[in-house]
Amino acid sequence: xxxxxxxxxxxxxxxxxxxxxxxxxxxxxxxxxxxxxxxxxxxxxxxxxxxxxxxxxxxxxxxxxxxxxxxxxxxxxxxxxxxxxxxxxxxxxxxxxxxxxxxxxxxxxxxxxxxxxxxxxxxxxxxxxxxxxxxxxxxxxxxxxxxxxxxxxxxxxxxxxxxxxxxxxxxxxxxxxxxxxxxxxxxxxxxxxxxxxxxxxxxxxxxxxxxxxxxxxxxxxxxxxxxxxxxxxxxxxxxxxxxxxxxxxxxxxxx
Amino acid sequence: xxxxxxxxxxxxxxxxxxxxxxxxxxxxxxxxxxxxxxxxxxxxxxxxxxxxxxxxxxxxxxxxxxxxxxxxxxxxxxxxxxxxxxxxxxxxxxxxxxxxxxxxxxxxxxxxxxxxxxxxxxxxxxxxxxxxxxxxxxxxxxxxxxxxxxxxxxxxxxxxxxxxxxxxxxxxxxxxxxxxxxxxxxxxxxxxxxxxxxxxxxxxxxxxxxxxxxxxxxxxxxxxxxxxxxxxxxxxxxxxxxxxxxxxxxxxxxxxxxxxxxxxxxxxxxxxxxxxxxxxxxxxxxxxxx
Amino acid sequence: xxxxxxxxxxxxxxxxxxxxxxxxxxxxxxxxxxxxxxxxxxxxxxxxxxxxxxxxxxxxxxxxxxxxxxxxxxxxxxxxxxxxxxxxxxxxxxxxxxxxxxxxxxxxxxxxxxxxxxxxxxxxxxxxxxxxxxxxxxxxxxxxxxxxxxxxxxxxxxxxxxxxxxxxxxxxxxxxxxxxxxxxxxxxxxxxxxxxxxxxxxxxxxxxxxxxxxxxxxxxxxxxxxxxxxxxxxxxxxxxxxxxxxxxxxxxxxxxxxxxxxxxxxxxxxxxxxxxxxxxxxxxxxxxxxxx
Numbered sequence: 001x002x003x004x005x006x007x008x009x010x011x012x013x014x015x016x017x018x019x020x021x022x023x024x025x026x027x028x029x030x031x032x033x034x035x036x037x038x039x040x041x042x043x044x045x046x047x048x049x050x051x052x053x054x055x056x057x058x059x060x061x062x063x064x065x066x067x068x069x070x071x072x073x074x075x076x077x078x079x080x081x082x083x084x085x086x087x088x089x090x091x092x093x094x095x096x097x098x099x100x101x102x103x104x105x106x107x108x109x110x111x112x113x114x115x116x117x118x119x120x121x122x123x124x125x126x127x128x129x130x131x132x133x134x135x136x137x138x139x140x141x142x143x144x145x146x147x148x149x150x151x152x153x154x155x156x157x158x159x160x161x162x163x164x165x166x167x168x169x170x171x172x173x174x175x176x177x178x179x180x181x182x183x184x185x186x187x188x189x190x191x192x193x194x195x196x197x198x199x200x201x202x203x204x205x206x207x208x209x210x211x212x213x214x215x216x217x218x219x220x221x222x223x224x225x226x227x228x229x230x231x232x233x234x235x236x237x238x239x240x241x242x243x244x245x246x247x248x249x250x251x252x253x254x255x
Numbered sequence: 256x257x258x259x260x261x262x263x264x265x266x267x268x269x270x271x272x273x274x275x276x277x278x279x280x281x282x283x284x285x286x287x288x289x290x291x292x293x294x295x296x297x298x299x300x301x302x303x304x305x306x307x308x309x310x311x312x313x314x315x316x317x318x319x320x321x322x323x324x325x326x327x328x329x330x331x332x333x334x335x336x337x338x339x340x341x342x343x344x345x346x347x348x349x350x351x352x353x354x355x356x357x358x359x360x361x362x363x364x365x366x367x368x369x370x371x372x373x374x375x376x377x378x379x380x381x382x383x384x385x386x387x388x389x390x391x392x393x394x395x396x397x398x399x400x401x402x403x404x405x406x407x408x409x410x411x412x413x414x415x416x417x418x419x420x421x422x423x424x425x426x427x428x429x430x431x432x433x434x435x436x437x438x439x440x441x442x443x444x445x446x447x448x449x450x451x452x453x454x455x456x457x458x459x460x461x462x463x464x465x466x467x468x469x470x471x472x473x474x475x476x477x478x479x480x481x482x483x484x485x486x487x488x489x490x491x492x493x494x495x496x497x498x499x500x501x502x503x504x505x506x507x508x509x510x511x512x513x514x515x516x517x518x519x520x521x522x523x524x525x526x527x528x529x530x531x532x533x534x535x536x537x538x539x540x541x542x543x544x545x
Numbered sequence: 546x547x548x549x550x551x552x553x554x555x556x557x558x559x560x561x562x563x564x565x566x567x568x569x570x571x572x573x574x575x576x577x578x579x580x581x582x583x584x585x586x587x588x589x590x591x592x593x594x595x596x597x598x599x600x601x602x603x604x605x606x607x608x609x610x611x612x613x614x615x616x617x618x619x620x621x622x623x624x625x626x627x628x629x630x631x632x633x634x635x636x637x638x639x640x641x642x643x644x645x646x647x648x649x650x651x652x653x654x655x656x657x658x659x660x661x662x663x664x665x666x667x668x669x670x671x672x673x674x675x676x677x678x679x680x681x682x683x684x685x686x687x688x689x690x691x692x693x694x695x696x697x698x699x700x701x702x703x704x705x706x707x708x709x710x711x712x713x714x715x716x717x718x719x720x721x722x723x724x725x726x727x728x729x730x731x732x733x734x735x736x737x738x739x740x741x742x743x744x745x746x747x748x749x750x751x752x753x754x755x756x757x758x759x760x761x762x763x764x765x766x767x768x769x770x771x772x773x774x775x776x777x778x779x780x781x782x783x784x785x786x787x788x789x790x791x792x793x794x795x796x797x798x799x800x801x802x803x804x805x806x807x808x809x810x811x812x813x814x815x816x817x818x819x820x821x822x823x824x825x826x827x828x829x830x831x832x833x834x835x836x837x
Contacts, residue, residue, distance in 0.1 A: 050707060076709035088704035090697045092764050092812060101697045104690035105709040111718060114689035115682045121689070128690075168709055289630045291578065291637075291752075340803050349699070350802060352576045352633065353759045356752045357798045363749065364791030474748065477641050480634045488630065515649045522642035525635065529623035533631075 001064040002027050003204050004049075004172045009058030011041075011048050018044040020228045022058075026172070026204040026221075031194070033215035033236075034208045036225035037248075042208045043085055045225070046174045049206075050082050051075040063171055077105060081170030083161040085177045085208075089149040095160055096145040099132040102167035132167055139163045139193060155186040162193070172204040173197075179211050187214060194218055216240070224248070260390050261506050267396035269502020270403035271461045275479025276486065276494035277410060278454030283489055284427040285447040286342075288351035292333060293455055294476025295362035298468075300326035300452070301459030302366050305375055305468055315380040319402070322456035330452025331445060333358050342444070359473075366470045375468040377460075399461050406457055407495060410450065414491070419446055477518070481525045487535025496536055550669050552781045557672040558733045559757075560773050564679045565726030566754040567769045571762075572687065573719040574699030575629055579620075579636030581750035582643035583724045586613040587731030588741045589647065589654055592663045595736075597653075602666060606732040613728030614721050621720045625713040632720070640748050647743040659742030660735075667737035675733055679726055683766060686722065695719050696764070749791070756798050761808055768810030 002025040011019040018041040026032050034042050048055045051072035059068045067075045081102075090098050107128055113121040136142045139159040144152060149160055158178055165173055175194070179187050195218055198205055209215045215222065215236075222239040224232040232242045239245055275297070282290040304322030313321075337354040381394035414420040422443045425433040434440045462475055478501060479494075486497025501521065508520055528535070562584060569575050591609035594600040600608070620639050624632040647654045654660055686692045694715045697705040706712050735741050757776055762768025776797075780790045801808060813819065 052703065052707070072706040073709050073711050076707060082707055084704065084707075088701050088707075090700040090704065092696050092700055093693060097693050097696075100690075101693050101705070101710065102708040104694050105711065107690045109690070111691065111722075114686050114691045115722075116685060125690075164708060283630075289633055291633070336799055337802070341806075344806070346806055347574070349574045349576075349629075349763075350806060353755060353798065354802055356576070356578070356755055357795045357802070360749060360752050360756070360791050361795035361799075364789075364795060368788060368792065471747065474641060477638050481638055484631070484634055488628070516645060518638070518641040518645040522638040525638055526620070526623055529627070529631065529635065533623065533627055 001061070003063055004206075005061040005064075006049060007059045007061070009045075009048055009055040009060065011044055011053060011056050017228045019048065019055075022223075022225075022230055024206075024223065026206070028171075028202045028204060029198060030221065031198055031205040031207060031219045033219035033222045034206060034225060035210075035212065035215055035222060039227075040225040041228040042225055043176055046082060046176055046206070046208065049172075050080050050174060073105070076168055079169065079171035080174070081165035081168040081172070082174035083158070083165050083176055083178060085180065087154075087157050087161060089157060089160060089164075091150060093149075094145065095141060095147050095149055095152070096129070096132055096136070098149055098160060099135060099164050099167050100128055102164045103128040103132055106169070132163075135163045135166045136160075138166065138197070140189075154181045155183075155190075158182065158190070159193070162197075166197070166201075170203055172206065175205060175207045175209075177208055177210060179209055179214055187211065190214075191218055261510075262503060263390065263392055264396065265503030265506035266499060267392075267400045267502070268465075268506055269482075269499035270400050270407075271458055271465065272478045272482045272502055273407060273495045273498035274403055274454050274458035274461070275476055276482040276498045277407065277491055278451045278458065279476070279479050280483055280489060280491050280494045281423075281447050281451045281454070283483070284491070285423065285444055286338070286351065287489075288348055288355070289480070290451070291352070291355040292337075292358035292362060293451070293479070294473030295359040295366075296326060296329060296333070296452060296455040296473070297459035297462065297476060298366055298470060298473035299329060299362040299459075300456035301463040301468060301472065302370065302375075304456070304460050305377060305463065306369075309377050312378075315398075318377070318380075319457060319460050322460045323453045324456070326452035326454075326456025326459065327449040328452070329362070330448040330455065333452075334445060334448040339441075363470060363473060370470060372470065377463050377468065380464065395464055399464070402457070403461070406454065410454070411491075413450070419443070423447060478521065481521050483535075484525055485528050485535055487537035490535065490537035493535055493537025500536075552778065554667070554669045554672045554737060555781075556774055556777050557669075557676045558667070558730055558737060559754075559777050560676045560770055561672075561679050561733060562727045562730035563754050563757050563769055563773045564676075564683050564766065565723040565730065566751075567723075567758050567766055568683060568686065568695070568719050568726070569723035570755050571758045571764060571766070571769060572692065572699060573695040573716060575716060575720065576633045576755060577636040577720070577723070578633055578748045578751045578755075579638070579640030579643070580723070580727050580754060581746040581748070582636075582640040583613045583617060583727045584731035584734065584750070585643055585647060585741070585743070585746035586616060587728030588735035588746075589660060589731075591732045592660050592735045592741060593653060595664065596660070596662050602664075602736070606729070609732050610725050610728045613731075614725050617721050617724035618717070621717050625716040625720070632716075636751075637748055640746070640751065644743045644747060647746075655742075657743060659740055661740050663735050663739045663741070665736065665739045667733050672733060672737070675729070679729070680766065680770065683726075687766065691715060691718055753794065756794050759808055760794075760798055760801055762810035762812065763808050764812040765808065765810040765814055767813065767815040768808055772809065 004026040006024045009019055009022050022045055036042055047053050049060055051070060055068055059066055062078050067078055090101060107124045109120045109124050113119055133142060136145060139162050141159055149157055179190055191214055222236055223230055224239055224245050226248045231248055232239050232245045279290060279293050300322045303325040304318045308318040308321040337358045341350045384391050384393040414423060422438045425438060426440055426443045430440055462472055482498035482501045483494045486493030505517060566580055569577055587609040590612050591605040594605035594608055595602060624635050648657050694710050697710060698712055698715050702712055757773045758769045761772030776794060780786045
């Protein structure tokens with residue numbers, strides 16, 4: 001079975017049909033791009049898959065396990081990592097501690113060890129720090145470990161969000177507009193980073209992005225959303241030549 | 256007949272709770288935080304009504320007017336000193352809690368400074384209870400019920416039918432969008448505080464009539480909070496329904512367990528409600544934005 | 546001398562309670578307006594056990610803390626899954642309920658006239674030792690995995706969940722730790738003043754503690770403790786201020802919120818590393834003068 005399998009999910013908010021019949025199947029090493037104009041329900045798809053909202057209908061399977069009705073943090077622990085469109089780092093924690101927060105649910109010591117210097121606490125903290133530093137290194141932020149995220153540039157904050165999501169040990173990584181607000185150089189670096197992660201870790205990446213050149217370059221499959229509906233699915237080349245897509249999305253962008 | 260008697264007394268009690276819970280909910284709706292200064296504001300304005308009007312021999316209506324005006328003005332001032340900069344800076348909503356708690360201790364501190372720990376009583380505004388077909392209703396209950404009903408209807412009318420009411424609803428829904436649509440958000444929030452303060456003043460006087468005037472009178476605000484939770488946090492109709500229910504249930508329970516243990520029972524009712532139906536009767540679902 | 550010992554002991558007992566509130570409010574961003582009621586549970590339970598049932602203190606105090614934690618679990622259970630407003634509203638109702646209970650259950654609690662005859666066992670040494678131990682425990686907690694998760698929950702609940710953090714569990718842990726610490730403060734208090742009555746544990750007490758935490762610095766235990774000393778010491782030293790106590794607190798906090806919202810110390814903590822830095826800076830500041 002596919003690593004991520006989403007079957008016919010629907011989500012309404014009052015009268016707004018944010019998602020109508022969205023499905024996807026993705027296997028390790030694949031990058032799937034989701035594109036579409038603002039308000040097409042792209043982020044809602046992520047929010048339903050990652051468990052922020054329950055789906056009205058349909059199912060989400062992660063490695064064959066039905067996670068549709070699971071609590072959000074359980075889904076994450078099953079192997080779902082994500083970043084946020086409007087960067088949501090933890091204020092009041094250092095860069096390293098932001099990443100450590102994603103390791104903490106996997107850390108194996110309890111409340112007594114939190115209050116006292118007992119047992120596995122130090123070994124576990126060290127293991128966590130090593131893992132987190134490793135992920136920070138992977139995104140190129142190892143020199144900023146002691147900084148405050150709010151003092152970093154936009155590009156670095158986006159990378160930190162990715163490092164934090166990686167620490168969740170995801171089988172599926174959801175990237176919500178990771179290039180928003182970045183300058184061309186940073187976009188280039190980010191593209192390279194996403195491709196490297198996909199190759200090295202070999203997980204599923206779902207990518208929402210407005211910059212078409214980025215999505216088209218690195219995705220094997222593209223889903224085009226408009227008004228909550230999927231209007232086209234296929235390889236970048238297929239999607240590019242789809243008349244409905246050109247009319248609904250690319251045409252508008254180009255014209 | 257006994258049942259009818261309980262219902263009438265319960266609704267009379269509930270109508271005061273409804274003033275508290277709606278006054279609290281108006282602010283909750285607009286700014287999405289629990290205004291813990293509401294109780295102390297009730298006390299403060301009730302005392303102002305007492306010292307300016309009632310203690311000088313003025314009647315019920317002038318006392319109410321003074322308290323209502325005082326409540327509105329103090330709430331307006333409170334918004335300026337405690338909440339305005341938090342709003343402008345858009346800092347963490349936890350500051351609203353701190354501000355409102357602080358404001359509450361300030362109001363109560365002012366009352367304590369003036370009266371110490373002493374009790375005061377409003378003069379007797381009312382005559383003998385009315386008896387009819389075996390049912391006894393005190394004049395104070397009747398008048399409180401009528402005035403509360405009028406106040407709530409006026410509130411509903413303002414929110415549903417007027418321009419400022421529409422502004423209030425749109426700011427409650429989404430402050431940023433409302434601002435983009437040309438609504439003066441600051442004015443609207445000020446208006447919400449005026450309304451909330453007026454309701455606090457009215458409720459304060461009624462509580463002072465029902466019980467006595469003492470500095471921690473405002474802790475009765477808990478009843479309004481509980482009513483809001485039962486009704487569904489953030490819903491005005493829910494707040495009224497929750498208040499009426501609470502009033503009726505309390506009136507029934509008091510005859511069984513006595514008034515002393517009442518806070519214990521109302522607390523248990525709230526806890527059970529939260530476990531069984533956390534969204535309240537009106538089913539409002541206030542969530543942090545995704 | 547006796548007066549200073551008295552003031553210092555009282556402040557140290559308050560430090561214990563405020564340290565508990567720091568975990569809940571400063572670190573996790575939750576507000577309990579019934580925290581003083583948990584202090585009451587600790588004070589009354591231990592007091593009643595010792596005076597009425599002659600239970601030894603070393604059993605009575607833990608019993609007070611354990612009962613408070615058990616009650617705290619029931620109070621917290623429906624609220625940790627909901628918006629933060631609920632825990633404030635529920636604890637406020639809880640505080641009123643406890644006050645009513647203490648006033649009514651006269652046979653056990655002495656009702657409005659209070660519980661008397663508690664042996665005076667808390668000395669300055671015990672208060673100091675307690676405060677130090679509590680501060681050490683909470684310092685460890687703040688640097689632990691749960692401490693980090695508390696701060697993450699305060700900052701952004703939704704993102705915390707998305708990182709796999711079990712938010713209701715973290716909230717419950719923070720709540721129960723703060724309840725346990727506050728209840729222990731209640732034991733200290735009851736066995737210091739030898740007398741407790743229901744009026745001591747109203748919502749204003751809880752509000753005062755929240756104010757102390759915020760005045761000192763939202764994310765700084767050092768700040769919370771410092772402001773406890775300043776805010777509760779000031780009215781003791783300047784007796785004529787006693788009546789204005791509540792008003793002074795309120796005005797100070799409103800000033801801080803308006804002009805320095807992160808509190809006096811913000812996030813700064815007194816750690817060995819920070820201490821060294823201060824000493825170093827002080828040394829550097831002196832040197833140029835000496836050269837001249």
